[in-house]
Amino acid sequence: MSVLVDAGTKVVVQGITGHQGTVHARQMKLFGTPVVAGSTPGKGGSTVEGVPVFDSVAEAVERTGANAACIFVPAPFARDAYIESVDAGIPLAVIVTEHIPFHDMLSMYHYGRARGARIIGPNCPGIASPGKAKVGIIPNVVFHPGRVGVISRSGTLTYEIVSGLKEHGLGQSTCLGLGGDPVVGTSFVDALPLFEADPETDVLVLVGEIGGTAEEDAAAEIRRHFTKPVVAYVAGRSAPPGKRMGHAGAIIARGKGTAESKLNALREAGAEIARFPYEIPEIAARLQKERARR
């Protein structure tokens, strides 16, 4: 067992005929994930990277049994694409697309939830369980199977950190990139219980960012319900207030959502704090050893 994806995951890539869709369909296949279908309106009947393309997700599901969607559709059409996947009965969608208006995400999130479907993302790297399946765009090179779970709001920073874990000989159980947009389908709070329940995860690495209160919420959840050791890093400690750090909505406003507030909350919840990304592997290794000894 792993988190959200496993050996039974069968992926349909929405927007497979676009450049990113094609590239990452190939990467997912190389990772060992069964990419069973693609969908692009009007391109039904063609093949991309050996994957059959359908005009609609419903056809893809009917013909291939796809049970997870990876969405690369441009932002103005992403809402429609997600609703299509939900209506086709797909319970898990990784939305890679960036710049989706949060008003769209609100309706996507609540519609999916009402229909029992989950979003990872948007604007996220997706999810990967080394040796099992990957849905999304995390580079294949960084992974190694193991027992460290990773949840992160960042994209490339996640790759950096997972790569660091690997270099230190620490394999990963499941690595989940939530995305840093204002509205995400799966938050730390949603993800923590999944890792708590995952027998293949010993230690959790939590990678946060300044802005919002997702890390503070995560700290509350860890304190209440999470029993495994956690090492946390929060990026943006030195970022200037009031400026937007990159595309995501990482804004420090009114003293809320600061690195301090987040680090304090996480520390008080029992997480060990890494001051820099390169400190994470050592701490994770130590926590794993301590846990093994108990």
Next chain:
Amino acid sequence: MSVLVDAGTKVVVQGITGHQGTVHARQMKLFGTPVVAGSTPGKGGSTVEGVPVFDSVAEAVERTGANAACIFVPAPFARDAYIESVDAGIPLAVIVTEHIPFHDMLSMYHYGRARGARIIGPNCPGIASPGKAKVGIIPNVVFHPGRVGVISRSGTLTYEIVSGLKEHGLGQSTCLGLGGDPVVGTSFVDALPLFEADPETDVLVLVGEIGGTAEEDAAAEIRRHFTKPVVAYVAGRSAPPGKRMGHAGAIIARGKGTAESKLNALREAGAEIARFPYEIPEIAARLQKERARR
């Protein structure tokens, strides 16, 4: 155990200060139902029929633990009233109000469903389990505790039939009036599994009407999943096509939804058909006896 209501049901009456609200709050209390609160905006702090009135449903729930709503609010405000009850955490609402636009009902139904809440109605008599609780407006005089379940799309016809059952010495387990509007919160198909699971129900009386396909859908559900004996009556066999029979949307159009189509479907699903309301008690009594013998 009974269906949907029981001795633990605590009712808040929305619109209790209106004439109907007041009358039926009293009737529900006389039935033995704990009517713990009323709500009418601006009337908080007053008392109606000995029941404390609150400005909002949330206050009513907080202060009294109400877990079922009975809604008498006029049609233009009914949608708001129902959403208020859902947001206050109430899982069951009986909507007595008639003339609610079906477009409003669509959003009420799907919102409630997304939040795990159920509607009975609108434009319905509600639900009663003799000796336990009543939420709605079914006249108290007609009931007697027993083991016959009743589901009906009609209002007064239900009272007529339940009254007939009582006169023949047949008590009722739960009597559920669905309402005959185009969009109802609980349909025959939704209600059948509840009666199937109810150990206090031996025999089910199903009272339909011409128009729509609710009875045909019910027949399919009975055939597949319902194991208890059913006696069915469908009103409107002699109604002229194309005319609207009363307030409800009982229209015969294009040969669908006719009494014939419904009766055939129900008969084929194994239900016994009553040709007139006054035939129901005898058939129900016979079915109950046959079941007891098995």
Next chain:
Amino acid sequence: MVKLAEWRGKEIFQKYGIPTPEGRVVRSAEEAEKLVRAGTVPLPCVLKAQVLAGGRGKGGAVRFAASAEEARSAAQAILGLEFQGEKVRELLLEPKLPLAKEFYLSLTLDRSLRLPVLIASAQGGVEIESVAEGSILRLPIHPFTGLVGYERRRVVRAFGLSGPAAQSLDGLLTRLWTAFDREDAELVEINPLALVGDRIVALDAKVIIEDDAGFRHPEYAELLDDRTPLEEIAREKGIAFVQLDGNIGVIANGAGLTMATLDVLAEFGGRPGVFLDLGGTDDPAKVTEAFLLMAKARPSAVFLNIFGGVTRCDTVAKGLVEAMRQVPPTDRFPLVARIRGNNEAEGTAILREAGVTSVPDLKESVQAAVKAAQGAIAASPGGSR
């Protein structure tokens, strides 16, 4: 339900940006001729009777004209025709567009799914009932998302369109959904929807607005329904009133009980002439009004069957007694009453005091009403005091 005439439906379509032919409503043959002569409506043109009943095409109420004279004579031929009792008083005069293809499109409610459903067929211009089920597309629309892209694409594909025509249909579908939603429609139907050049145009418009949403749409309050004059008065008073072809007046409360009463009445040879559903009321004056309305329909006998819930028996009895006092001698009729349920004892006592006996058994009371209508006996003095 408020059925809108074609031209009103097209007005709504235009409000939402759904293309329709540019037409004019005319009420005389002269007017039609003038508009064509002035070039306001270009030739060739089509003249369509504005009636709510179906079957206009077969009934000669849709005609084409290639000249002003032809328009005049076509208008003359159509005006004054009658469809199911409805006289043609208005025509819609439109250019006859050179169409390449005809489709069918509608939005209505799927009661079982509790979702609006989009119905589409590439075979338009014919009765949708005659189209094979397999070639009809039914798409349930979720009210929280509206009609989304992949659903619109399914319709585009079913119609075999591409390029600008596909885009035109895509936009029309979104607008049609918006119209259905915002106007609280029970039905919006376009048959035929036509491909004209590379544009999609609604050649017909059938729009039915839900009565119950009237509080949001005062603009439809004045529109006529397919009611008789007495039905219209009843509607104004909030009473459901339907005229049939028999001679027994039936007053009941609730659609189900009313229908069950008719079923029993038919079983015992009675022929219902009018039926009147009081609905839920707690106002004796409304009962009185209903009863006086019934008297105007001149039934041979009246059968009153009330089961008291929201409508309590004593309320009905009081209203009934007052009505009996007011009915003019010429309108009197025999009355059989049956009142059960809430406050049954009080109601029965009030009736008894007025000389009316409530017959509690349904079968017996119906039999009494049938006899009364046959003139065998006046079961009670009714309005004859």
Next chain:
Amino acid sequence: MVKLAEWRGKEIFQKYGIPTPEGRVVRSAEEAEKLVRAGTVPLPCVLKAQVLAGGRGKGGAVRFAASAEEARSAAQAILGLEFQGEKVRELLLEPKLPLAKEFYLSLTLDRSLRLPVLIASAQGGVEIESVAEGSILRLPIHPFTGLVGYERRRVVRAFGLSGPAAQSLDGLLTRLWTAFDREDAELVEINPLALVGDRIVALDAKVIIEDDAGFRHPEYAELLDDRTPLEEIAREKGIAFVQLDGNIGVIANGAGLTMATLDVLAEFGGRPGVFLDLGGTDDPAKVTEAFLLMAKARPSAVFLNIFGGVTRCDTVAKGLVEAMRQVPPTDRFPLVARIRGNNEAEGTAILREAGVTSVPDLKESVQAAVKAAQGAIAASPGGSR
């Protein structure tokens, strides 16, 4: 995010039927005097600097006038003031309304709940941060229902209103929700919202539109943000570019990695001067553009930290090499590069060929960049070829 000036926010309010004072935008003291003299804006009036920065009141940029002369001199005093580097070029001239009470109202997003939230306080006209938490009402709004009646009533009750004023607020709340929803706003804020007679009027308007919804709102495309000129150019090219006060230019990809890079840089004594988030790109030309933009900011050194995902290492290396070829001699700077991840080997090879060494360890590479900025060494020839 697109922050709108007050007058633009009020224009949006008016579009949705939210009452505001009837004001005029002026760009000179003469214009202000003329409008008052002509009676277009009645006396007494208020003049408000149209800047996006806060603190206008305290900064003397909101003044009142009781005569045309006063209006002129007030306008003169305000025009040309500077707020956080933003010069006042426009004034909003409005009648000063006789208000009875001031409230606070806003709609924004609650990220934790994933719901819009309505924030209301009966204490308006002051900074909402200074209002006690207990007297602030927070109502999450579900996007599938909108702002419903009981929620609006809670605000009405919190504001202690009744009668026509309550009705006025009720209507305003619905309209404010509609504006927030339809305009894809991140924030709509009214502070103060005022009771004027028995009407509720928005005396101020703060509206922020979400960048990402730009494809639905071409009307906002032209509006300036609080960006520096170079930031503006970057925005046009789809590159996130922020100017700080240090001397090291940082190019990274992804907000998280960019921030982590700054954290490490700060730890080793580096001061970031510009940072530039490439985001996800697969186009070497975009990388080249970003790099040339960075050159314009004249950093002492540039640290490039790329982890390849969507953005592949070879793409970045190609773009970088091309940029190095194009950078004019005057703009050259030392460069430290670190590229990891997808196609790392290919990227590293391309860089090596161009004479740039990728330093794979984050700590080491940051230390090299700090040294390079201090002029100790030019870690690589950078743009100096």
